[in-house]
Amino acid sequence: MKDLTAKPNQKTAVALGYFDGVHLGHRRVLQGALDAAEANNWASGVFTFYFDGLNPIKGSSILSVDERRRRMEEMGIDYYYCPGYESFRDLSPEAFVQEVLVEQMNAAAVFTGDNFTFGKGGAGNVELLSELCRARGISHTQVDMQAEDGTLVSSTRIRGLLEAGEIAHANMLLGAPYAVTLPVQPGKQLGGRLGFPTINQRYPTGMLMPKQGVYISRAEVNGVAYAAATGLGSRPTVDGEDVTCESFLIGFTGDLYGATVRLELHEYLEPTRKYASLDELHACIERAVKAAQEYFA
Known part of the structure; x- marks a missing residue:
């Protein structure tokens, strides 16, 4: 897996998200990008991010940035783009799609969960992302969240399991x-x-x-x-x-x-x-x- 430092020549299928646990739900989004890349002879890519210091909008990080990267590389992702949150937090939804997906990642297809938000103040949702991508010839796929025993797999749920000492259950939902x-x-x-x-x-x-x-x-x-x-x-x-x-x-x-x-x-x-x-x-x-x-x- 390569760190994305310049726009790739090859079109990419991009998974978007924080992916702080790379859990089973996150893996469905990542696998969507991998499958699309293989089917269309594109490269696969991930856009994620990190926080400098304390996390202002998310809960405590389940995995470190390095561990997240390791697990995505094990899945077979080709390109990894992980800027600091401060570097893009003030982009409008339109600017995010144009500058990150088009100009930086050369995206042909984008995959997210159903609760994905983006742009300054979280102004953009999956509906707006689909609209902005469609206008630029990029497809967007909203991946349904993974469920286990009728309950959604989420970072919040896994944090609760870890804090309760239910490590075996947490590991099952993490996938590792x-x-x-x-x-x-x-x-x-x-x-x-x-x-x-x-x-x-x-x-x-x-x-x-x-x-x-x-x-x-x-x-x-x-x-x-x-x-x-x-x-x-x-x-x-x-x-x-x-x-x-x-x-x-x-x-x-x-x-x-x-x-x-x-x-x-x-x-x-x-x-x-x-x-x-x-x-x-x-x-x-x-x-x-x-x-x-x-x-x-």
Whole structure:
């Protein structure tokens, strides 16, 4: 997948949206563009965007920009265009279609969900998008939202599941395990003293944080996956203030300080709590490690 820096020579089928979870509903829109591109010998493209700092109009981001890009690339998208929100927020609907879809993306077809809005202040909706595209020889397809058990798949719903610790259900709606890719930072090295050396990662501002607790997880280091046990949240047994994502990678040896590690959460085990002793904390880690070994066996 190429970052779109100039208008492609080839016509494109473009998926439009924030796609903060690249969930099953988002994937239907993206797949629409992929299918149209294949059928017409076009390129496939995606227009999405990111926020500088806190998100003023959307909920906390489910996935980072890099993780969103990774998942779209895995689907087979050819061109990726992801400007900052501030760079186009003041465009009128007409200017957005002309400058972004026509002049930047060379669009022949556009795909959106049914709740897509665009233009300054969200002035444009799917009906106006169809009208503006039609006037420029571009087709627009409104993709029906995906439903699961009679309930729509949405970012709001997935945020709720993640915040409730229902990680397995959230992963099903995402179409892939929830994941973060974050740098490893120095910790208090308590895990090492307990026989379980851990890596520490911190969530950036604006990112959704799933329910605090102990998780079965999987970490990717230099292309190698390790089953892992992760404690997410504050550490009440130690100091009660430090909020961290702390993981023991089963079978890994080495120093990862300063490295960037991709971590998937697979199953919620139990909430974090204040243990009466470090022995009890040790026993909790042991339980989580055994559960992770069995889960990935």
